[in-house]
Amino acid sequence: MTDYVSTCSREVLLGRARLYAVIRAFFDDRSVLEVETPLLSHRTVTDPMLAAFESRYQAAGNSQDSLLYLQTSPEFAMKRLLASGVGSIFQITKAFRNGEIGRYHNPEFTLLEWYRVGFNLEELQNEVEVLFGQILEAFNLRFTVARTTYSEIFEQYVRLHPLEASLDALKARAEESGFHDAQALCGDNRAHWLDFLFSCLIQPKLPSDCLMMVSRYPGLLPSLARKVQDDERWVERVELFLGGMELGNGFYELTDPVEQEQRFLQDLAVRKREGLISPVMDDRLIKALRLGLPDCSGIAIGLDRLLMILTRSSRVEDVLAFPFLRA
Amino acid sequence: MATVSTSEFKGGLKLMMDGDPYTILENEFVKPGKGQAFNRVKLRNLKSGRVIERTFKSGDTVETADVVDTDMQYLYSDGEMWHFMVSETFEQYAADEAAVADAKKWLKEQDECQVTLYNGVPIAVTPPNFVELKIVETDPGVRGDTSGGGGKPATLETGAVVRVPLFISTDEIIKVDTRTGEYVSRVK
Numbered sequence: 001m002t003d004y005v006s007t008c009s010r011e012v013l014l015g016r017a018r019l020y021a022v023i024r025a026f027f028d029d030r031s032v033l034e035v036e037t038p039l040l041s042h043r044t045v046t047d048p049m050l051a052a053f054e055s056r057y058q059a060a061g062n063s064q065d066s067l068l069y070l071q072t073s074p075e076f077a078m079k080r081l082l083a084s085g086v087g088s089i090f091q092i093t094k095a096f097r098n099g100e101i102g103r104y105h106n107p108e109f110t111l112l113e114w115y116r117v118g119f120n121l122e123e124l125q126n127e128v129e130v131l132f133g134q135i136l137e138a139f140n141l142r143f144t145v146a147r148t149t150y151s152e153i154f155e156q157y158v159r160l161h162p163l164e165a166s167l168d169a170l171k172a173r174a175e176e177s178g179f180h181d182a183q184a185l186c187g188d189n190r191a192h193w194l195d196f197l198f199s200c201l202i203q204p205k206l207p208s209d210c211l212m213m214v215s216r217y218p219g220l221l222p223s224l225a226r227k228v229q230d231d232e233r234w235v236e237r238v239e240l241f242l243g244g245m246e247l248g249n250g251f252y253e254l255t256d257p258v259e260q261e262q263r264f265l266q267d268l269a270v271r272k273r274e275g276l277i278s279p280v281m282d283d284r285l286i287k288a289l290r291l292g293l294p295d296c297s298g299i300a301i302g303l304d305r306l307l308m309i310l311t312r313s314s315r316v317e318d319v320l321a322f323p324f325l326r327a
Numbered sequence: 328m329a330t331v332s333t334s335e336f337k338g339g340l341k342l343m344m345d346g347d348p349y350t351i352l353e354n355e356f357v358k359p360g361k362g363q364a365f366n367r368v369k370l371r372n373l374k375s376g377r378v379i380e381r382t383f384k385s386g387d388t389v390e391t392a393d394v395v396d397t398d399m400q401y402l403y404s405d406g407e408m409w410h411f412m413v414s415e416t417f418e419q420y421a422a423d424e425a426a427v428a429d430a431k432k433w434l435k436e437q438d439e440c441q442v443t444l445y446n447g448v449p450i451a452v453t454p455p456n457f458v459e460l461k462i463v464e465t466d467p468g469v470r471g472d473t474s475g476g477g478g479k480p481a482t483l484e485t486g487a488v489v490r491v492p493l494f495i496s497t498d499e500i501i502k503v504d505t506r507t508g509e510y511v512s513r514v515k
Contacts, residue, residue, distance in 0.1 A: 049362055099334070099385070100364065102356025178380065185365055185384050195362030196382075239360070249360050 006321050013321065015139070015311045019303065020092060022138045023112055026131050032088045032114060037077030039094060043282035044069035045076075046267035048274060051098035053107075069279070070096035073300060074113050075224065076285045079253070082115055082296060083288035090114035092303065103315050104245055104305060106324050115298035121236050121252040124297035125213050128240065128248070132211055139310045143209050143242070149216040150234075154194075157202040162194055162218055163233055170197060177201055191220040204244050212241040224260070225251035240301065243309050250299030257289035330388040333366045341373070341392040341443075344381075348373040348392035348445050356385070373443060373450045376428050392445070396453075399442045401434050409434065411442050411449070422449035430454045432487035433505045454505045459514050460484050461500050465491065478510070 027034065044052040053070040071077070073095050081089060095111050116124055129145050136143055154162040160169055170193045174182040179200060186192035206212050216228060217237040225235040236252030254260055264281040271278050307319045317323035331340065336354040343349070349370040358364040364385035371378050373394065383389070399411035399420065408421040409431065420442060426449045427434070433454035434440065443451035465481035478490040481501075489503055491510045500514040 047361070049364070100356070100358055101334075102354075102358075105356055105358060179382060181382050185363070185382055192363050195359045196365070199357050199359055199362070200367070246360055 003326050006326075007317070007323075008319065008321050012307065012311045012313065012319050016303075016307055016319070018138055019135060019307060019310065022135050023090075023092065023131070026134055027090045027114065030088075032090050032116070033086060035078070035081060035086070035089045035091050037071075037074050037081065037091065037093070039071055039096075040068050041071055041077070042066070042068060043076070043284060044279045045072050046264045046271065046279065046281050047072075048267055048270045048276055052279070053096045053098050072097050073111060075298070075300070076282050078113060078115055078298070079285060079293055080288040082117065083291050083293045085294075088114070088116045088296075101324055104308075106304065106316050106320060108324065108327070109316075110303040111300045112303050113298065113300040115253070115296050117294045117296045119297040121215060121238055121250065121297050124250055124252075124299060125215070125238060128213070128250075128299065128301075129211075135306070135310070141310065143211055144207075145211045145213070147213045147215065150214055150218060151216065153202060153212075153214055154198070157205060158197050167193065170194075173197065173201070191218070194218060194220065203241060203246070206241050206244060208243045210242070211247075214239045214241065224254050224263075226254045226256075236297075238299070240299075242306075245305050245308070246302075247305055247309075248299055248301035250297060252297045253293065255289060255293040255295065257286050260289055261286050329391045331391055332388050333383045333385050336366055336368060336383075341394040342370065343390040343392040344370070347375075348394050348450070349379075350394075350443070350451065352378065358385075371451075373445060374425075376425050394450075395444045396441050397444060398439055401436060401438050401440050403436055404431075404434075409452070411440065411452075414439075420444070420449050422452055426450050427452045430505075432483075432485055433458050433460075433503070435460060435485060456504065456506055457502055457511065458505055459500055459502050460487070462491070462495065462497050465495065465497055467496065481510075 040055060050072045052072050055068045055070060056065045057068050058065045074091060074093050078089060090113065092110065092112050094108055096108050098107060100107055116127065125147065132145065151162055158173055160173060167188060167190060171183060174197060182196055186196050215238040216234045219227060219233055219235045225237040228234040228236055238250045239246060240248035268278055268281065304316050304319055308316060311319060313319050336351055338351055338353065340351045341348055349372055351368055351370055353369040355367045357367055366383045366385060368381050368383060369378060370381060397413060399413050402410040402412055408423060409427045410419060410421050412419045422442065430452040435458060438455055438458065440455065441453040442449045460483040462481045463484050466479050478492050480488050481491040481495060482488050489508060489510050491501060495501060495513060502511040502514050504511050
């Protein structure tokens with residue numbers, strides 16, 4: 001086994017360095033501050049769909065050790081910084097998700113995450129478009145950008161309304177598309193069905209040379225987005241797709257500490273019901289929200305996946321110096 | 328009975344499903360950022376050759392199939408059966424057309440292949456990852472073109488047709504990746 005050598009080409013390594021340089025110059029031009037937050041934290045996400053790596057801190061000469069988590073995203077820490085009034089911020093950082101490995105997944109990966117104080121989701125999308133244009137230019141590539149809403153794209157490809165169609169209609173659509181065993185996977189959970197149909201019937205069919213921004217997500221899994229003002233069935237969330245891959249996820253951020261705490265508690269109830277481990281919720285984020293999170297929008301973009309597209313690599317391990325199995 | 332979890336899924340793994348042995352062709356881990364993880368798996372039924380797609384919830388376990396892969400030398404085909412031999416024991420096995428399936432277009436006599444035995448009967452044949460085969464027919468080469476963009480079709484001695492760069496000509500021997508069916512290089 002030659003597991004000690006890197007299979008990543010020099011060209012890709014150079015590509016990563018160039019990508020980071022373009023991003024840093026972009027935010028420098030706009031006076032968005034580059035920050036660093038801890039990878040290792042005493043608190044973690046409650047989201048039932050995310051599993052954090054656990055680690056133990058051992059105090060010298062003390063038998064008591066404490067449980068720490070590697071971050072699944074820098075979101076909570078960055079919001080705590082925002083609440084202390086630093087203004088717009090960005091960071092390029094590692095994030096870790098347990099159990100996620102595959103063609104598009106490495107358990108340790110790199111995110112670009114940024115928050116713009118005073119921006120709504122549309123303004124943030126405008127900025128994404130400009131940044132994306134600058135990155136493509138640096139790589140001599142040309143892609144188009146399109147914006148749509150979740151219900152629009154869902155109706156276009158699945159021919160059903162994501163919220164108004166009955167569960168049976170969603171199931172029948174999966175069945176006739178050849179996914180006979182999706183029932184075992186999704187049960188009677190509409191959020192699971194929507195994710196499944198989106199992943200299997202929409203994502204693979206999206207154009208490969210167009211950055212698709214899908215906004216107004218169903219509020220079934222609202223996480224940290226605020227509700228749409230004129231229709232509370234939806235949340236102010238945007239997802240980016242390119243070349244069949246999910247590339248980014250952004251929110252017009254929820255600033256209400258009461259609602260945030262309720263969502264954490266709901267997450268924990270789901271975790272309990274499904275027999276998952278129940279971490280302590282991040283009370284520091286709740287306290288920071290009480291102190292006051294400024295009106296802001298934020299987004300995270302997977303840089304490894306973006307680099308896959310920029311370097312025409314077909315697997316995530318092709319853009320990592322040492323992917324998980326060689327790490 | 329041995330079982331494996333979806334996290335151990337990979338191409339070539341043999342599974343038992345609905346009483347039939349299957350081999351995994353492709354395994355794709357799917358995980359929407361805020362959604363449930365699952366594996367989309369393409370499998371070939373080792374008895375019928377039929378390819379199916381299945382989804383498994385990540386973390387589910389599946390029974391493995393008691394199927395043995397054995398290295399054998401390809402001897403010859405009598406038109407109906409393809410004959411193989413285990414080099415160490417001289418034991419011979421005959422595989423039918425359903426078992427050799429797509430592999431037959433890469434089989435050259437004396438090449439080492441992997442033959443999959445289920446209850447002692449060949450049910451699948453995997454050719455070597457790389458084979459060196461002679462071109463029996465292709466359009467005349469275009470002088471000076473070494474870019475290879477696009478290429479042209481070439482028929483090989485085994486009947487397989489692959490795309491080759493324009494500078495390759497008839498009677499040359501080329502190296503082909505049988506997993507993708509793609510031209511790799513010219514063999515000097």
